[in-house]
Amino acid sequence: MxxxxxxxxxxxxxxxxxxxxxxxxxxxxxxxxGREGRRAAAGIEGPQATPKGLRHGYGVAAIGATVPLNMLSKWIGHAAIETTAIYANGLGEKQRSIAERMWS
Structure with a gap:
């Protein structure tokens, strides 16, 4: 190397x-x-203001933007797509919207 x-x-x-x-x-x-200054400038506070929180937020936003699970899995470095699928569970309003479309 x-x-x-x-x-x-x-x-x-x-x-x-x-x-x-x-x-x-x-x-x-x-x-x-240097992350404290960047975090404050971006207005990120609370539990999401950690590397893990930012990664999770990125995953949820990607799912919300209909990024395919297989692509997101590669982007965030998951070995198993089942791990990435957890991000799709974070979209309560999206789930309700899909259920409403299914039954209407």
Whole structure:
């Protein structure tokens, strides 16, 4: 993998010039440190203001936009489509609307 990264980013030459610098400027903690400001700017509060909450919100929004389960499953990295199908259960109003169409 390092050979592939070296081909793309020329890492070995970069290391010679900047031996004391980190190889990657961003880390998981760097990304998490800036999330509070981004979260506040986006107006996201409460339980959905976590990585898990954001992922779930994305899944529910995709289902609401009629993204096929197989595509959404790939996009959010689920190994089993049954896991992705859980997001479809989060749409109470949508379920009522479908049931009303079925019986009208």
């Amino acid at each position: 390092i050979d592939t990264l070296n081909l793309v980013h020329d890492l070995r030459k970069r290391r010679e010039k900047r031996a004391k610098e980190k190889l990657w400027a961003w880390s998981r903690t760097t990304a998490l440190a």
